[in-house]
Amino acid sequence: MIEDRSDQPSLQGSCHCGAVRLTLPSMPETGTKCNCSLCRRLGGLWVYYPFGTVRIEGHPENTVDYVWGDRCLRTVRCKICGCVTHWEPIGGEPGTRHGVNLSNFEPRLQESVKVRRFDGADTWTFIDP
Numbered sequence: 001m002i003e004d005r006s007d008q009p010s011l012q013g014s015c016h017c018g019a020v021r022l023t024l025p026s027m028p029e030t031g032t033k034c035n036c037s038l039c040r041r042l043g044g045l046w047v048y049y050p051f052g053t054v055r056i057e058g059h060p061e062n063t064v065d066y067v068w069g070d071r072c073l074r075t076v077r078c079k080i081c082g083c084v085t086h087w088e089p090i091g092g093e094p095g096t097r098h099g100v101n102l103s104n105f106e107p108r109l110q111e112s113v114k115v116r117r118f119d120g121a122d123t124w125t126f127i128d129p
């Protein structure tokens with residue numbers, strides 16, 4: 001785990017074993033909790049960046065991916081420790097939406113974002129209280 005003791009939470013995160021390491025291009029402001037059939041199992045807190053702007057080391061050599069549904073994205077996890085690190089658009093056009101699982105970052109960074117609940121299971125809208 002990468003920990004940073006400075007005032008700002010670190011923008012670097014990693015899977016549990018450290019084989020996959022991610023660096024965000026900027027501080028995330030909002031995170032999304034989704035209740036779709038996959039996200040509710042993974043329990044991830046998703047933040048989004050344009051594809052190509054998040055630095056990812058150890059991928060694809062240390063990862064496996066999972067594709068389902070309309071097959072427009074792949075969900076990627078570490079093949080050693082099993083932690084889901086991100087999802088990426090299949091075809092990977094630079095600039096298209098790319099999700100990073102903030103659960104792989106230090107707790108202070110997770111606590112700094114406004115969490116929104118997304119109803120991916122049914123209405124495909126945000127369901128904030």
Ligand SMILES: [Zn+2]
Pocket residue numbers: 015016017018019020078079080081082083
């Ligand atoms: Zn790992």
